[in-house]
Amino acid sequence: MSEAQEGGNAATDPRPIRLRDALRQARIEAADRTGVVVDLRDAEVARLEILSDALDPLFAQIPDSVDLFDRGLSQGETPRLWIDVVAHVVMGRDKRIYRFVQDTRFGRMVLAESHEVGVMVQAVTGYVARRMIERERALVVTPATGEVGKRRFGGLLMFVIGFVAGAAALFGVALLAALRNL
Secondary structure, X not given: OHHHHHHHHHHHOOOOOHHHHHHHHHHHHHHHHHHXXXXXXXXXXXXXXXXXXXXXXXXXXXXXXXXXXXXEEEOOOOOEEEEEOOEEEEEOOOOOOEEEEEEEOOEEEEEEEEOOHHHHHHHHHXXXXXXXXXXXXXXXXXXXXXXXXXXXXXXXXXXXHHHHHHHHHHHHHHHHHHHHHO
8 A cells, every 4th residue: 555655645746747847957057047147248347337437538538529429338238338339349258358349331340459448448549539530631621512512513514505505506407407408
């Protein structure tokens, strides 16, 4: 009877079966991995915040009239410290190296990589300076576009005059040919 009772008790025993044990263990492992991923992401964000704080003096020197730069920290799947619309700092695969990248129409270009905040501050400072020079050049060229517009209008005017003269000449030749046939 003891074997029958034990067999009967085993069927009604509330202990989890092996699959339940395996599922519970898998859930625990997944939670542990998620915790590690969250810890790594928090470490990335913390390192990017340190760099952002080191860049505060640089961005304080940029005049308010220059609206090229919009620094901010995005905390998505891959945390990024945005410098402007096309450039950002992201942590490398080892989560200890800073990687300053710029998105171009030809793909992503790495501008600088370093473990040190000071090196990255210098790289971002150089990038900001280059972007400000590009902006100044673009603003200087803008008034000259009025002259380009005048040249374009002059070219269009010459085209119209040439078209009218050609049409008149063609009409004249057709008229002479018609008069000769009469």
